[in-house]
Amino acid sequence: xxxxxxxxxxxxxxxxxxxxxxxxxxxxxxxxxxxxxxxxxxxxxxxxxxxxxxxxxxxxxxxxxxxxxxxxxxxxxxxxxxxxxxxxxxxxxxxxxxxxxxxxxxxxxxxxxxxxxxxxxxxxxxxxxxxxxxxxxxxxxxxxxxxxxxxxxxxxxxxxxxxxxxxxxxxxxxxxxxxxxxxxxxxxxxxxxxxxxxxxxxxxxxxxxxxxxxxxxxxxxxxxxxxxxxxxxxxxxxxxxxxxxxxxxxxxxxxxxxxxxxxxxxxxxxxxxxxxxxxxxxxxxxxxxxxxxxxxxxxxxxxxxxxxxxxxxxxxxxxxxxxxxxxxxxxxxxxxxxxxxxxxxxxxxxxxxxxxxxxxxxxxxxxxxxxxxxxxxxxxxxxxxxxxxxxxxxxxxxxxxxxxxxxxxxxxxxxxxxxxxxxxxx
Amino acid sequence: xxxxxxxxxxxxxxxxxxxxxxxxxxxxxxxxxxxxxxxxxxxxxxxxxxxxxxxxxxxxxxxxxxxxxxxxxxxxxxxxxxxxxxxxxxxxxxxxxxxxxxxxxxxxxxxxxxxxxxxxxxxxxxxxxxxxxxxxxxxxxxxxxxxxxxxxxxxxxxxxxxxxxxxxxxxxxxxxxxxxxxxxxxxxxxxxxxxxxxxxxxxxxxxxxxxxxxxxxxxxxxxxxxxxxxxxxxxxxxxxxxxxxxxxxxxxxxxxxxxxxxxxxxxxxxxxxxxxxxxxxxxxxxxxxxxxxxxxxxxxxx
Numbered sequence: 001x002x003x004x005x006x007x008x009x010x011x012x013x014x015x016x017x018x019x020x021x022x023x024x025x026x027x028x029x030x031x032x033x034x035x036x037x038x039x040x041x042x043x044x045x046x047x048x049x050x051x052x053x054x055x056x057x058x059x060x061x062x063x064x065x066x067x068x069x070x071x072x073x074x075x076x077x078x079x080x081x082x083x084x085x086x087x088x089x090x091x092x093x094x095x096x097x098x099x100x101x102x103x104x105x106x107x108x109x110x111x112x113x114x115x116x117x118x119x120x121x122x123x124x125x126x127x128x129x130x131x132x133x134x135x136x137x138x139x140x141x142x143x144x145x146x147x148x149x150x151x152x153x154x155x156x157x158x159x160x161x162x163x164x165x166x167x168x169x170x171x172x173x174x175x176x177x178x179x180x181x182x183x184x185x186x187x188x189x190x191x192x193x194x195x196x197x198x199x200x201x202x203x204x205x206x207x208x209x210x211x212x213x214x215x216x217x218x219x220x221x222x223x224x225x226x227x228x229x230x231x232x233x234x235x236x237x238x239x240x241x242x243x244x245x246x247x248x249x250x251x252x253x254x255x256x257x258x259x260x261x262x263x264x265x266x267x268x269x270x271x272x273x274x275x276x277x278x279x280x281x282x283x284x285x286x287x288x289x290x291x292x293x294x295x296x297x298x299x300x301x302x303x304x305x306x307x308x309x310x311x312x313x314x315x316x317x318x319x320x321x322x323x324x325x326x327x328x329x330x331x332x333x334x335x336x337x338x339x340x341x342x343x344x345x346x347x348x349x350x351x352x353x354x355x356x357x358x359x360x361x362x363x364x365x366x367x368x369x370x371x372x373x374x375x376x377x378x379x380x381x382x383x384x385x386x387x388x389x390x391x392x393x394x395x396x397x398x399x400x401x402x403x404x405x406x407x408x409x410x411x412x413x414x415x416x417x418x419x420x421x422x423x424x425x426x
Numbered sequence: 427x428x429x430x431x432x433x434x435x436x437x438x439x440x441x442x443x444x445x446x447x448x449x450x451x452x453x454x455x456x457x458x459x460x461x462x463x464x465x466x467x468x469x470x471x472x473x474x475x476x477x478x479x480x481x482x483x484x485x486x487x488x489x490x491x492x493x494x495x496x497x498x499x500x501x502x503x504x505x506x507x508x509x510x511x512x513x514x515x516x517x518x519x520x521x522x523x524x525x526x527x528x529x530x531x532x533x534x535x536x537x538x539x540x541x542x543x544x545x546x547x548x549x550x551x552x553x554x555x556x557x558x559x560x561x562x563x564x565x566x567x568x569x570x571x572x573x574x575x576x577x578x579x580x581x582x583x584x585x586x587x588x589x590x591x592x593x594x595x596x597x598x599x600x601x602x603x604x605x606x607x608x609x610x611x612x613x614x615x616x617x618x619x620x621x622x623x624x625x626x627x628x629x630x631x632x633x634x635x636x637x638x639x640x641x642x643x644x645x646x647x648x649x650x651x652x653x654x655x656x657x658x659x660x661x662x663x664x665x666x667x668x669x670x671x672x673x674x675x676x677x678x679x680x681x682x683x684x685x686x687x688x689x690x691x692x693x694x695x696x697x698x699x700x701x702x703x704x705x706x707x708x709x710x711x712x713x714x715x716x717x718x719x720x721x722x723x724x725x726x727x728x
Contacts, residue, residue: 196620202535202557202592272536273543316514316544318534320555 003027004419005040009048009380013055014353015369024053026376029419034370046421048380051413054352055368056088056377058359059329060149061178061232061256061304064090064121066112067105068097073309073397075109078329079117081307081396083423085329086412088377089120089367090307091359093153094131101126101137103145110146118422119415120377122148122365124178127166131155136166143173148363151178153232154279154324158184160217167227176228176254176362181214181239182206182279191320193266193281201271203319206281208236215239219246222253230362231255233306235280237290244299254362255294256302259335260326262291264402274315274322275402278308295354296345302358303351305332309398327396331389333381334408341383342409348383376419383410430527430548431722432539433558434599442564442600448721449568449714455492456716466495469727470525474517475552476502476532481688481712482552482561486529489719495526495727513537514544521547526727530554535592548726556590562687563596565718567604569711570643573683577604581679583637585611585668586647586695589618589658593687594647602627611637612668615658634668641678645685646670646695670696675705683707 006024011034013019023038024031059082065073075092082090092109094100100109106123113121125147129135132155139150150170156179157163163179170177187210192198194205215231219242222229234240234255246253260278265285269276276282294300308325315322336355340346360368367377391404415423434442455461471490475483483499490497500520511519513532520528527548530538535555542549553559567577574580582601588594588610601608602625610621610630622630631637638644649664675682684696684706692698700706 196623199589199618199620200595200624202555202595272540313512316512318513318532318537318540320534 001028002419003032003040003043004046004376004416004421005038005043006046006048006053006378006380009051009053011053011370012349012352013370014349015055015357016371018370019349024370024378026378026416026419029376031370031372031374031376033372046380046414050382052348052381052383054379054381055356055370056379056415056417057086057333057355058089058365058368059087059305059307059332060091060302060359060363062090062092062307063095063309063325064092065309066096067108072311075112075121076116077395077397078307078309079113079119079121080423081327081329081394082119083415083417084395084412085331086333086379086381086415087119087329088379088415088417089122089365091122091124091148091363093124093151094126095153095155099126099130100124101129101131103138103141106142106145106147119417120367122146122363124149124151126150127152127157127177128162133157133159133162136162136169139169139175140173143175147175148365149176149178149230151180151232153178153180156180156182156184156214160221163218164221164225167221167225167229171225171227174364176230178230178232179214179218180232180279181211181218183210183213186210186213191277192269193283195266195284197266206279208238208283208287211236211280212238212242215242219243219251219253222246223251228252233258233261233280233304234300235261235283235287235291237287240290240294240299244294244297247299254301255299256304257291257295257300258304258306259328259332260402262288262295262339263335269402272319273402274317274319275326275400277319277322277324278306278326279324292345295340301354301362303332303336303354304359305329309396310400311398315400325400327394327398327401329396330394331401331403331406331408334389334411335403337383337410338408376416378416379412380414380416381410381412385410385413387411430542430726431550431560432542433551434560434563434596435558439603442567442603445564445718445721445725446568446571448724449564449717452717452720453714456713461492462494463492464494465724465728466490466493469495471495471497471527471529471723472520472525473497473499473529474520475499477553479531479552481715482531485712485715486552486719489716489723492716493720493723495723514541517541517545521545527723550722550726553592555592557592558596559592560596561715561719561722562593563600564722565711565714566597566645566685567600568714568718569685569707570683572710572714573707574642577601577606580606580642581609581640582606582643582645583609583611583641584645584647585634585637585670587616587650588612588621588647589616590650591647595624597645598625598628609637609641613659634670634674635677638674638677641682643683643685644670644678648687648689648691649695665694669694670700672697672699672703675700685711688712
């Protein structure tokens with residue numbers, strides 16, 4: 001019988017509306033009790049005085065690069081970096097090599113994660129075979145093998161007909177469909193947000209409309225099919241407005257925002273520095289204002305990192321040649337506190353909710369709560385601790401972050417997965 | 427470490443004035459029978475061209491040699507780049523041979539800016555993608571100032587594929603810093619509205635007649651078919667609506683000058699009659715290219 005007693009923390013559990021100074025006791029990997037002055041002889045004790053004790057954070061949009069791209073990240077290193085960001089569960093996108101479009105690959109990832117990952121890992125399956133956008137993948141058997149959603153992520157399904165069929169099929173297995181909304185014809189060749197900055201820098205633009213037309217299409221298809229539809233990394237003001245409208249109409253539509261999309265504008269990127277190159281691209285101050293309003297108003301369900309590791313050799317090139325994406329686990333909480341909580345936009349409880357109950361709700365995961373009997377996934381963090389991000393100390397295999405050297409107020413202190421402390425700040 | 431020259435945007439008026447004044451002093455050298463100075467004797471310049479170029483590469487090479495420097499030109503097709511080496515590795519290799527500066531043209535916007543962050547060597551931008559072409563704007567300014575006392579208040583029409591033009595961007599920055607009024611003109615698909623915010627004094631129009639009205643200077647741009655990844659306009663009717671013909675010149679100031687960065691496509695962006703007319707200063711631009719690049723090389727490594 002293994003026990004862990006977390007003493008004297010401010011326990012915030014949005015699922016139950018709890019916010020109190022209390023102790024939390026775990027036993028054999030599940031939450032055993034939460035309350036004042038708990039005692040447990042022989043339990044390992046963790047002092048959380050002055051810290052927040054929250055349900056373990058869930059990152060529903062990450063790239064672990066295994067199998068196929070282990071030079072950028074592995075399930076093992078990705079999970080370690082996730083734990084250092086306070087995440088206890090991560091959901092990996094299917095754009096591996098081979099693509100996770102069948103139960104064999106799904107099982108391989110789950111087996112590797114069971115052996116090597118210090119966090120929970122939930123795979124997301126591909127919508128179409130090889131994410132080529134044509135033929136539906138083995139969605140039912142992947143669900144049986146353990147995928148929690150389907151998505152073709154960075155290679156979005158262009159055919160509305162195929163997407164409609166995918167939504168219908170996913171609905172029969174009660175799986176959400178996640179779409180990286182990008183009309184590849186409108187965005188073709190683009191390297192950054194289309195606007196004043198792209199014109200000034202002579203870089204080809206990715207128009208906001210390339211996201212908006214696909215969000216519109218998918219909302220209409222979700223209405224037709226009744227499928228659960230989730231917008232990945234939403235970044236434009238029109239898209240947020242459309243999601244808010246869909247929710248108002250009672251459609252099962254949800255969305256996520258990444259920290260970098262509310263932390264940085266296209267004008268803040270260092271010219272031609274590929275650590276600022278990602279999809280969707282950094283947008284304008286007006287888009288950020290709309291994202292923040294959406295978070296405040298409840299249109300945004302989830303914060304997800306879109307952790308996308310790339311080795312230095314691939315990011316050290318001409319801007320137009322560099323791949324899209326940045327790493328994001330270790331800076332997510334710090335950026336969220338900085339831009340959402342310290343600014344007074346949302347209370348801490350709401351931030352914890354969009355990191356826990358939000359994604360758990362989208363994916364129907366039995367996690368994201370400190371209820372007695374739930375898996376003992378717990379994130380302990382500070383809202384005040386000053387620390388500076390040194391990307392060279394990252395637990396990820398890759399170093400592609402625009403936040404190197406940034407000083408944060410607040411961040412993760414300890415991460416507990418299934419009752420075991422898997423990471424502690426040194 | 428002396429700075430290189432990456433773009434016009436980051437230069438101030440005093441720096442531009444100094445280069446243009448020095449270029450004027452170098453103009454007579456071009457007509458001397460003995461053209462070689464020894465200002466940069468013992469210095470080495472590498473011209474690294476990842477994009478085909480005859481005039482700019484030759485112009486830099488001649489400029490270096492007239493200053494007494496040694497110049498080597500490397501075309502990307504014959505270099506290690508075609509063997510898969512990364513741009514940073516190629517530049518580091520060349521830098522290890524200790525030239526005094528690298529003159530570089532590249533099809534990727536920002537390639538020299540990216541390299542300048544990782545390389546302890548002055549880089550002179552000879553054109554990066556669709557971003558900047560600083561020495562072209564400097565030689566254009568020199569050419570205008572050979573005929574006008576000042577750039578202030580001049581009405582300059584820049585006509586053509588503005589979206590894909592590094593010449594247009596560098597000229598907008600330079601002319602704006604000196605108080606010129608700039609009209610950018612082209613079909614809407616090649617004239618993003620955001621251009622109007624690039625610098626003070628910039629206006630946009632899709633009508634070539636409106637652009638040319640009362641112009642002191644007309645700059646025609648090459649139609650850059652190689653930079654268009656799609657059909658942004660119907661090629662067949664480009665000349666009809668955006669080509670410069672003799673009858674247009676009547677709308678401009680009587681002493682208007684017509685410029686073009688070359689190479690010109692007769693019958694596509696301007697008619698042969700215009701190219702060969704008294705108003706055309708296209709060859710003067712080429713001539714000034716050498717003097718201006720001498721001034722730039724001297725400033726960077728002198």
